[in-house]
Amino acid sequence: MSDAQTRIEQLVKSNDVVLFMKGTPLFPQCGFSSRAIAILERLGRQYETVDVLQDPEIRQGIKQYSDWPTVPQLYVKGEFVGGSDIMMEMFETGELQQLVGADA
């Protein structure tokens, strides 16, 4: 396992809810990342973010980690959940709230 894969695995396993994104929650650098943050904010639960633009190794490595070609990517309790489209679908059905243990 490459160094980047090990680092990604650590980030995924050590945070209950972690979003790999472009930019930061305050300044997302892409519409999809912005949408993902909006959903996480609505969940009202603590989350971590990793700005892939600050780390070329992670930016490349995250695509292989879950065989998923795009960012953002959400991980909950160590498991890959999906990108922003899946997040939106799961938010609308209430599955995402259930998964992260949010109130609403």
Place this chain on the structure above:
Amino acid sequence: MPMMASEIERLIKASIPDAQVTIRDLAGDGDHYAARVVSRSFEGMNRIRQHQAVYAALGGRVGGELHALQLETAVPNTENLSE
């Protein structure tokens, strides 16, 4: 490099022959699309696998040549989404 909506549809149907594909050009710039793909082959696959099947059909273009593809997948007979 912009991609035509018809090319996206052609590629998806080439590897998922029964797919019903609906594509919307979101920004009119040939670079931001929303696609809805309905196929029986998605049966028994979770959402991640369904999306991966579409990404595979597009052969590595998503995230590169095709920057923005909003994607929705479904199986025909479990359709209960309002259109």
